[in-house]
Amino acid sequence: GAGVSQSPSNKVTEKGKDVELRCDPISGHTALYWYRQSLGQGLEFLIYFQGNSAPDKSGLPSDRFSAERTGGSVSTLTIQRTQQEDSAVYLCASSLRAGGFNTGELFFGEGSRLTVL
């Protein structure tokens, strides 16, 4: 597609349930990022994929969070046993490549708003 696509745009779930959030990056972009945006907060880095390299998971807040990227394209962020504090907007971004001039030139999706009741 022309831009980064995320689904679902809104997800309401009950505490303790698992959720999956999907990101389809711009075709040809090798770098993919997940961020979390809580109300009144900046963006919190979660995880980063670059090509076939091992992902940088240093931002994942707990072992309930995981992500995978299949075939170097679509990524899924999974939150197990959701808690109320997981409520936030989860943003996915992709870039042509990491490092160098394109560093930081991220293209963001519209986000998936997660509400945990």
Added chain:
Amino acid sequence: AQSVTQPDIHITVSEGASLELRCNYSYGATPYLFWYVQSPGQGLQLLLKYFSGDTLVQGIKGFEAEFKRSQSSFNLRKPSVHWSDAAEYFCAVGPPSGSARQLTFGSGTQLTVLP
């Protein structure tokens, strides 16, 4: 560790007025600096970036930002604000050259534009 501070949580200006959004960073060297804008219900869009060279950078939508090393600042400016500029603005800092794996974002400044 790198950090970004946007001291103004919310700014209100009248349409046609000038605008300056503040951003201060903490980093051991000269970082890469960015401004992103997030319109309601949208993802973030890159407005402009500074890597090196001329400290005054021009971006899209008539925005500009000035890097001031002595003040560790990268303030965003626009001479005449339009109603469509109402959005949330995020300053971000990233490590210079090499493989930057992540940016650090500020907490954002919400801009309201009065008619």
